[in-house]
Amino acid sequence: MALLKDILYKVKLLSVSGNMELDVNSIHFDSRKVLNNDVFVAINGTQVDGHEYIEAAIEKGAKAIVCENLPKKLNPEITYIQTDNSARALGLMADNFYDHPSSKLSLVAITGTNGKTTTVTLLHQLFRRLGYNVGLLSTVQNQINESVIPATHTTPDAMQLNELLQKMVKAGCSYVFMEASSHAIDQERMSGLKLAGAVFSNISHDHLDYHKSFESYIKAKKKLFDELPATAFALVNVDDKRGMVMLQNCKATKYTYSLKMMANYRAKVLSNAIQGLELNIDQKDVWFRLIGYFNAYNLLATYAVATILEEDSIEVLTHLSQIELKNGRFEQIPNNAGITAIVDYAHTPDALENVLHTIDNIRTGNEQVLTVIGCGGNRDKDKRPLMAEIACRLSDRVILTSDNPRNEEPGQIIADMQKGVPISQVRKVTNLPDRKEAIKLACSFAQKGDIILVAGKGHETYQEIKGVKHHFDDKETVNEMLNLIHNR
Template structure:
């Protein structure tokens, strides 16, 4: 049991009707989960308004209701707490409910369009390798010192976040690395958390189905750095034109990393090949298994973070050289006989797709074909579809347009949107195969000795969402099986 008054600590209250010095049980924002003695928080969502379910929550036994708009009818035995923002209240109440677990470990948040998952996952690997008990909250998985917890969102709801952080605290975790999405910032999911560091990777075209403009998307990202305390550090990619903007109003210590700009953490690419990268990081040489310029940025970011957290430079570089890549991020498979290489990557934004294709083109000899399999998600930002198709067609020898996660949209409509972006000169390079498995199979059948296949968009995902239903689907397993059959 918790005291409602304690749960409301730091919450900005507009009006309170009823006592707050009362014992309550659990906190929920889903009325279906309410039991006797619980607190119900009525959230205004993009599709559903929780205020519609206040009476249902009270009928199920809610002892207190947190809301923005008071209902006409109020039960005498229920405390009603009116707030300006129920989302902010949920975040603060969630932190208070679990006794503010983020204060008891070192929490580092990573935001940006591309690279969040790779950066947080590599930091998790690095700190584990260096002997620390470590936690991870990412798109791919939530890890509590090696224990895997399933996840569906880049940034979970505040109750879930604080529940995981409490489990980490109880497990003795020293450091937690967390992806911070623009949705999570905008919906106050990280409000009330105590970050010792924040990192910015880059900002490119994405999520404009949710944010009204690129400027709004950028400004939401910036809010994360605005909330960092003076004791924290903020590391930004100085090669990204938005990097400096992120730090304008932060109280945190300002730092930068870059390949092309003079700043605190710098790197030079000495060698870039399918076997890995050779870098010079702050005048110390490093070999890493990871590939491409975008991974050079990721390596530099985690190096800077580790140094700011007080670790030894030589030990950090040695550990980085032993790190593996992240599942579904430039993960490649080869056949022994035909020497065909297939690369699976999560690239689902124009900039990410361009980076991956340019990386492959920089490494390959041009005596082989580059075949790209790519689609775009349904019920999401439609404006990037023609852009991604144009990039794929211009930077590949052959492109197969296919389904990604069509969700509730007609896949053929999505593909038509993509095809509209192809330049006339590139039409002859393109092929459309709606079924994704057949598209991957077609690419493998088309490939000849030494050819390279890029399968972009889904990466680590193990499902495909069609008509609102998630079906088992794994690009990596499918292409690995098809290549294995070529070796027989």
């Protein structure tokens, strides 16, 4: 419980009507969750306008309303607070309500199209190995040390986020590493948080169904850096031409990392094989258990963050070299068929091309590369033909299938993908909407020595169809089908 006037600290107030000395039990932006003596924050969201549910919230027991547009008729028993941005107000209120948990932690946010999850996971594991209590906020899962808390979004809503951070403070965490999605930044879910630093990995074609333009997508990422305090650090990948854009008008201490050009933190790929990567970092040759050039960037970013946070470089490299991730990012599925089976989360054109280029770099040339790929429904349609074109260009066989069709027909999604298939490569493509059958077909095509890539879902353990999540795990299915077909 907290006083209304206290949880409104730093919120921009345009007008106030009613008692500010109220005791508040909780804060909600979903009117269905409101109980007696709660505050309801009316947010104009992507799907619904919370202002339409003000009366419903009052009927459920709300004693205070925070909104951008005041109702025409005010209830004299209710306190109304008008602000210019309800979503931002919610973030600030959540920070106040949970007693500013982010200010009691070293909170580092990683943003970018690709690499967020791997980098935060590497940082979490690294700092655990270094002896710290550490929190993790990612798409795969949220964690306090080794205790797992299931994740529902890339970044939780402002109330969930601050509640999690408060739990991390109580657990004695020194550091928290979190993914910062463009949606979360744009929707002000991170407002009120005090960051110790932010990292930009890269940016490519994604989420244009939400942001509408690539410029808006870039602007959302940049907002994270624009709002960093002078006490924080900003680390960006300058091999991406938008890296330096992120640093424009940024007040934080600036650092850069690169595999290709001059930067504060540099690495060179010495060897890239199916067994792992050998990198030269800070004039030291180190073998890592991760694979692919994209992971060279993730490892370098992790090393840079750790050293910026004043950890010993030799100790950091020693621990990093021992970390092996099992998170659906270039994850190899063990089998007795002599087939290299890889599951990867790649669901953007850039990520898919990175993974297939990595496979191309480690193959001998005598094997087939078979790619199973789909695109999600109710999402950015423009990337569908691009994904199919990349798969065709860099694979010997391609099976187009479903990947969370949501409320769209899988056949239509596959038809959109087919538009990217070059006429000269039509014969190498098979359409099979049933994802399990698509994986089974790839496994039946594969011979000893071949490489199967199942892309798009990675760590996810469900297929979302018509609003229902059905259990489906690419890793389980690949393992099952390889054993079924090749152990007969």
